[in-house]
Amino acid sequence: MPPLSVPSQRATAADLASRIEQLRSTQPRTVVAISGYAGSGKSTLAKTLAATVEGCTRLRGDDFLDPTGSHRRSADWDGVERTRMRHEVLEPYRRGEPVRFRRFDWHTRELAPVEELPDAEVLLVDAIGILHPDLQGCFDLSIWVDVDLETAGVRGRQRDRSGGHDHDRLWTEVWLLNDRDFAARFDPRGQADLLYVPEDVS
Template sequence: MASFDDLVRAAHELRSRMPRAVVGISGFGGAGKSTLARRLVEAVPGAVRLRGDDFIVPSRAGERSPDWAMVDRVRLRAEVLEPFRAGSPGGFRRYDWATSELLPSEPLPDAGLLVVDAVGILHPDLDGLIDLGVWIDVDLDTATARGKSRDRAAGDDHDRLWDGVWVPNDRDFAARFRPRERADLRYDESA
């Protein structure tokens, strides 16, 4: 199990040998992906974060799928990961949760380290494009309870989505694609 200090060291090591590197942080919904990504960006100079929530397929945003099909890995790959790693200029479109539409294109961030946090990114569709895959090692029940609590505190009642879509998607994805085992590091917040 890796601690936060281990993760920061690994990110610095990547930066020392690559002009541009990608860290992919994944875990079950509610595991703490966004929190960890924000902490990592604060700790590593030249790092920027892109939210996985910006890469949603609008028509699949609330659908059940065994492979987290609502995460637009094709768009993430083509608009962000490939051009970023190549050092090419490019643009990407964020998903707007308020309108359920994609926003106009914006330029890729200029950075040496790109941190992407999302469910469903430790997947064969993105093989070779994530230089350091991190799995937040929080069990599904704990992550779900945290996610529901976070949403309620924000005034969002997503319990039906959690129970009917997101938890089954997480369970199926983990069984089929084994993201915990695919990760380069398994992060333990208590370490």
């Protein structure tokens, strides 16, 4: 387990946008990791920042989830295809090269045809399990959506139910346990540069 550390500060969405703008002004390409427990609000924050910060594009974590691996118990979220994400997207993006990758298509249950990532100065990556040694050195800024595990699970189940999906068993038997074990092993909250608490979480 890595040594526990304490992120420097909590930040609002406006603070995060300002920090990303500062980074963008000093380098040609900036990669931002947005992570947190499943159900914490990673995607919502990523969408907010993508709409706020000029020159942004977003990479969805769901596009790099293995459907079998993401539905089984794992202490390091091995259902997240971190190696493919690193080699197909993050490394070529940081080198300033065109990025061609394949999303996982959840309708066909296989990888979709190759597509090109839009050219952008800032790449936002929102996903579980990315504040991990496999992706060390890939991010210029890392953000942890700071919602506790129990609350994140409640939010995630409510979101799924409202979308017509019954994933209660997966939440109870897999996803919450994976998040718990991953946090104990890798301390992603402590490794993040900044903490963000969604406005609808007290």
